[in-house]
Amino acid sequence: MVSLTGFDADAPAAAAGGARRRPVVALVLTGGGARSAYQIGVLRALAQMLPRARNPFQIIVGTSAGAVAASVLAAQAHVWRQGVAGLERVWANFRTEQVFYVDGPHMVRGGLHWTLALLSGGLVLSPPKSVLDTSPLRELLGREVDISGIRRSIERGHLRACALCATSYATGESVAFFDAASQVGEWSRVQHVGRRSELTIDHIMASVAIPLLFAPMKLGSEFFGDGSMRQLNPLSPPIHLGADRLLIIGVSSEQGSGTDSSRPATMPTPGEVFGFMLDTLFTDQLYGDLEHIERINQLVRAAPQTRAVRPIETFMMAPSIDPSDIAARHVADMPRGLRALLRVLGGRPEVSGHQLTSYLTFEAPYTRALIELGYEDAMQLREQLTAFVSGEPAAAAAAAQSG
Numbered sequence: 001m002v003s004l005t006g007f008d009a010d011a012p013a014a015a016a017g018g019a020r021r022r023p024v025v026a027l028v029l030t031g032g033g034a035r036s037a038y039q040i041g042v043l044r045a046l047a048q049m050l051p052r053a054r055n056p057f058q059i060i061v062g063t064s065a066g067a068v069a070a071s072v073l074a075a076q077a078h079v080w081r082q083g084v085a086g087l088e089r090v091w092a093n094f095r096t097e098q099v100f101y102v103d104g105p106h107m108v109r110g111g112l113h114w115t116l117a118l119l120s121g122g123l124v125l126s127p128p129k130s131v132l133d134t135s136p137l138r139e140l141l142g143r144e145v146d147i148s149g150i151r152r153s154i155e156r157g158h159l160r161a162c163a164l165c166a167t168s169y170a171t172g173e174s175v176a177f178f179d180a181a182s183q184v185g186e187w188s189r190v191q192h193v194g195r196r197s198e199l200t201i202d203h204i205m206a207s208v209a210i211p212l213l214f215a216p217m218k219l220g221s222e223f224f225g226d227g228s229m230r231q232l233n234p235l236s237p238p239i240h241l242g243a244d245r246l247l248i249i250g251v252s253s254e255q256g257s258g259t260d261s262s263r264p265a266t267m268p269t270p271g272e273v274f275g276f277m278l279d280t281l282f283t284d285q286l287y288g289d290l291e292h293i294e295r296i297n298q299l300v301r302a303a304p305q306t307r308a309v310r311p312i313e314t315f316m317m318a319p320s321i322d323p324s325d326i327a328a329r330h331v332a333d334m335p336r337g338l339r340a341l342l343r344v345l346g347g348r349p350e351v352s353g354h355q356l357t358s359y360l361t362f363e364a365p366y367t368r369a370l371i372e373l374g375y376e377d378a379m380q381l382r383e384q385l386t387a388f389v390s391g392e393p394a395a396a397a398a399a400a401q402s403g
Contacts, residue, residue, distance in 0.1 A: 022391045023313070024160065026243035027057040027073070028235065031064025031228045031282045032251030033210070033359035035323045037367035039069060039249045040084070040091045041374020042317050047081040049378075049386050055080040056389045057247075058160040061176070061238045063227040064282065066249075067164040067207035068141065071199070074162035075149030090144055092371060095335075096362040098140050100132040100214075102337035129215035131341075137208070141201050150179055150199050160184070161241040164199060165227030165234075166206040169216060174230045176237035177203050177219075187240045192233055194240055210278070228281040235289045235314070245313045247389060248290075249374075252283040253322040275355030290316060315388045320377050323370060327358035330366040 029039055050056060055077045062070025069087055076083030096102050153159040161180030168175055174192040178184070179199050187194040197203065206217035206224035216223040228234075238246055293314065331339070331354070342357060378385060 023244035024058050024242050025056055025245045025247065025389060025391060026059035026061060026238035026241070027070070028238055028246055028248040029060075029062040029066030029070050030234065030248065030250050030286055031066055031208075031226065033065055033278070033282075034094075034362045034367060035251035035282075035319075035358055035370065036065035036069065037091045037094075037370035038251050038319050038323065038374040039066065040087050041371040041376075042249050042378045043069070043073075043084045043374075044088055044371065045375045045378030045382075046385065046389065047084045049382055050389065051081075053390070055158055056391075059162070059238050059241045059243045060159070061163045061165070061241070062207065063165040063231060063234065064208050064210070067204050067227065068145070070162060070164065071145050071147060071150065071204055074153055074159055075146045077153035077158035078156065086144070088371065090140075091367050093364050094362045094367045095364065096338055096360075097136060097335065099137045099362045100134050101136065102335045102341075130209075131213050134205070134208075134214050138201065138205060141204055145201065145204070147199055147201055147204075154179060154181060162199065163194070163237045163241060164203045164207050165231060165237060166203065166209075166217075166219070166224040167227055167229040167231070168222050168224055170222040172230055174227065174232070175224070176240075178237070178241060180241060184241055189233075189236070191230060192236055194237060210281075226281065228285070231285050233289050233292075234286050235293065235312075239312055243312070245388065245391070246315070247385075248286070248314060248316045250283065250286060250316060250318045251323065252279060253319045272355070275359070278359050279355065290314065313388070315385070317374075317377065317381075317385075319370075319373055320380075321373060323358040324354045326369050326373070327354040327361055327366060330361060330363065330369070331357065333363045333365045334361050335363075 029036070032038075046056075055073075057073070057077075057080075060070045060074045060077075062068070072087055073080055073083045076086070150159070150162050154161070161178055161184055163176040163178035163180075165174060165176050167173070172191070176192070176194045177197040177199060178194055179197065184196075186196055202217055202219055206219055207227045208214060209216050209225040211225050211229065214226075216225045218224075235246060235248070293312065334342075334357070338360065342360075
């Protein structure tokens with residue numbers, strides 16, 4: 001867990017006068033494939049900590065797998081604990097086949113398609129759109145996510161804004177598609193923009209479209225992929241939407257990267273390379289942005305007379321145990337087809353330390369273990385989290401943390 005306070009150079013200055021207003025708290029759910037089950041555990045703990053509170057998050061932002069949970073919570077902002085319970089029900093009973101096809105016929109058919117496309121140079125068959133077919137995920141979202149509820153939550157004042165982040169293959173920009181109260185405007189910065197949109201299942205599918213693995217999604221005239229790809233400033237969207245305080249729930253442990261440094265150096269397999277790529281997608285930009293905020297924080301402390309920025313307080317939750325270590329205990333629970341795919345890619349334990357496995361194993365024993373880890377980590381920080389999410393002054397939240 002990392003907790004710090006920062007400032008945003010693009011944000012409007014604080015209102016004059018000494019009166020303190022309740023901070024606008026945003027929930028930021030990062031990407032992470034199956035690892036996102038950890039986020040559900042943290043949310044479950046928060047729902048238990050705040051049993052009678054209204055929705056504590058006026059702004060909810062999700063990227064990749066985090067976009068799924070963000071959509072559910074935003075649509076059910078008026079009964080947010082019910083939304084958390086629904087998410088836990090789905091994640092605690094997950095099967096990989098609910099996300100992508102892993103049965104023998106689909107895997108064989110996909111392999112033959114790739115083989116014929118490569119051997120013929122694309123003349124007999126064009127290459128498949130992706131390695132995996134995510135039609136089951138779309139069906140699941142259609143059953144479990146009342147996407148139209150996001151607009152109702154905003155209209156009824158239960159929510160200020162919701163954003164789902166994706167990456168445009170046409171422009172290379174990180175795009176935050178958002179629905180929000182009327183006073184919230186669009187924005188445009190270098191390589192990242194905010195577009196007001198009527199959010200749909202297509203926006204979720206675009207945000208979760210991991211390159212190569214999942215097919216891109218067409219929105220309007222552009223194709224979009226996973227929101228983490230060009231998200232150089234993942235904390236920018238909630239700040240532009242008006243947040244003063246960010247609770248960020250990540251999926252990668254700070255203590256390890258899922259690899260074994262004691263293993264003799266060998267040529268990395270495609271599975272190992274892909275595992276590192278996913279770590280880069282879902283983690284590196286986030287911690288870089290946190291460091292950037294802290295540097296700005298230090299500059300503002302050195303010049304307290306500055307009025308051009310406002311403070312942005314952040315609280316980062318991350319697994320206390322690396323999910324790769326947990327995935328190693330659940331290899332036997334993986335479907336046969338997924339195990340075969342990982343063997344082909346070189347995603348074996350002695351090669352990649354289950355790094356890739358930890359992102360792709362959507363199986364209940366593994367996701368339940370991550371939910372429990374998230375719950376336990378959050379309960380260890382009960383006082384700090386409660387103070388931060390409840391909008392208590394920063395000094396009080398800091399005192400709770402130091403205690």
